[in-house]
Amino acid sequence: MAQIAKGLEGVVVSDTALSHIDGERGRLIYSGYDIADLAHGATFEEVAHLLWLGHLPDEAELAELKAKLAGFRELPAAVVDTIRALPKTAEPMDVVRTGVSALGAAQRFSGPASVEHAMVLTASMPSIVAAFDRLRRGLEPVAPRSDLNHAGNYLYLLSGEVPSEQRTRALDTYLTLTADHGLNASTFTARVIASTLSDMGSAVVGAIGALKGPLHGGAPALVLDMLRSIGKPENAEAWLTAALDRGERLMGFGHRVYKAEDPRARVLRSLAERTSEIDFFKLAVRVEDLALKMLHERKPDRKLYTNVEFYSAAVMHGVGLPDDLFTPTFAVSRVTGWTAHVIEQLKDNRLIRPASEYVGPVGLTFVPLERRSTRAPA
Ligand SMILES: CC(C)(COP(=O)(O)OP(=O)(O)OC[C@H]1O[C@@H](n2cnc3c(N)ncnc32)[C@H](O)[C@@H]1OP(=O)(O)O)[C@@H](O)C(=O)NCCC(=O)NCCS
Known part of the structure; x- marks a missing residue:
């Protein structure tokens, strides 16, 4: 195989x-x-x-x-x-x-x-x-x-x-x-x-x-939903714990390629500090700190860090874009x-055409439509 x-x-x-x-x-x-x-x-x-x-x-x-x-x-x-x-x-x-x-x-x-x-x-x-x-x-x-x-x-x-x-x-x-x-x-x-x-x-x-x-690309508005739902820094720990206990993913964290902090997140964090309202920025920082701590405790081998979407949401919110225009x-x-x-x-083109491994049935006997029934007999 x-x-x-x-x-x-x-x-x-x-x-x-x-x-x-x-x-x-x-x-x-x-x-x-x-x-x-x-x-x-x-x-x-x-x-x-x-x-x-x-x-x-x-x-x-x-x-x-x-x-x-x-x-x-x-x-x-x-x-x-x-x-x-x-x-x-x-x-x-x-x-x-x-x-x-x-x-x-x-x-x-x-x-x-x-x-x-x-x-x-x-x-x-x-x-x-x-x-x-x-x-x-x-x-x-x-x-x-x-x-x-x-x-x-x-x-x-x-x-x-x-x-x-x-x-x-x-x-x-x-x-x-x-x-x-x-x-x-x-x-x-x-x-x-x-x-x-x-x-x-x-x-x-x-x-x-x-x-x-x-x-x-659909995550930044979901980051904002999360931050709004948390509401204030004191709620963050209980909210994040409950979400992770339910097996949910925290939006704005984790990446297929980055196993360290996304360098874009670093720049966006300092940009968010300058563009967002101070209370909103403080909430985002608190949520980030706690989320990183919890993700590292729960999935120590996974190397989950803040991705670009987390502070993109704060920056786009800060420049006045409506949530559904983030993506x-x-x-x-x-x-x-x-x-x-x-x-x-x-x-230097070559047609991109990968292959798949066939796992379906083989050797089935063809039955014409008029004699075919997929319903079980009554
Ligand atoms: C971006 C993402 C899809 C990358 O996923 P991936 O490379 O396919 O990684 P996997 O889905 O295999 O996840 C690896 C493990 O980390 C966990 N994990 C990854 N991201 C997580 C997150 N944001 N919150 C909680 N757990 C997360 C997975 O549950 C999985 O755990 P398990 O192996 O114990 O089941 C993923 O991190 C994610 O869903 N992040 C949230 C959405 C997001 O921020 N998207 C914007 C991307 S820029």
Whole structure:
């Protein structure tokens, strides 16, 4: 019998020059640069340039990339009409997936995957999320602002007001930290789709579907649910004990690859300290401390640490995003990595087609329909 790598854990299916996770030491690099250095010193647009074009831009290259992104922000009318036709109560991730699909139909990402396709998809994502958010609140979408950066324009599209420098910078840092992360489930999905020589829009639609699940990108709103349900630091111990006794997973902890603290969580913690209300931050810190202690006591061999989602929730809450836009905002960021991986996959493509071990029956006798009955005799 073949060895089955359930969940493909530890299986290497491609090489990449985009990002590297050292799970044992808790390090993440994008194309050679430590994530902490990029989070502190670079903007989201610089990181997008790094991922798509392989190097950090000089000033002229950055200006060119920013101008192009700004030029692609306006959605085709057919995409806005599609979003308008959806129920106001739709799940935002379903709307993002549908919006990107409509963009693909309206615009056609035909021909070889290109950096321009990547830019169109990345520039459109905030417009799709914000158009839906405004429409469901009975407001018309506003026109994008070419004088704002990616993060600032996203916040502007949501509220119709130019955001503060502090909120823009906080969101920009979040977008930088989460732009790429090795061969996670959604990125792998994008590469599988690209490997069939489908188009970049389809790869992103598939990736959005994978990101939606709570074991991947769907966790941050659940972190906030947990923190709200705990309510105050004094309740944390009893609440966490009861949840673990029921066999539940604590949202925002544990990772398939990191067996040390996720370096993004470290940066996000200090960002959360600056963006969240003080009581909320104190609650989050107390819950984190207790959860880590309890997880280490209960599962000493598992090396469970805080993951990116825990403080992402606090940061996104702090910049004023509604809970159900947390995962769509993760997509606003991660589309950069998905599209970079599609470009990389196609540079040296081989159809991704794993195998499965058949465990069903063999040698059954075929019975024609008219003589077939699966019901037991009365
Ligand atoms: C992210 C995650 C899916 C990784 O899971 P994984 O690599 O498949 O690890 P496993 O599911 O095999 O878990 C290993 C063990 O740790 C436990 N564990 C993992 N994460 C846990 C958590 N957050 N809370 C409690 N226990 C956890 C599992 O119950 C399992 O214990 P067991 O072997 O005694 O049954 C998992 O840690 C999780 O569900 N976390 C909560 C959701 C979350 O924060 N998602 C965002 C990810 S960035």
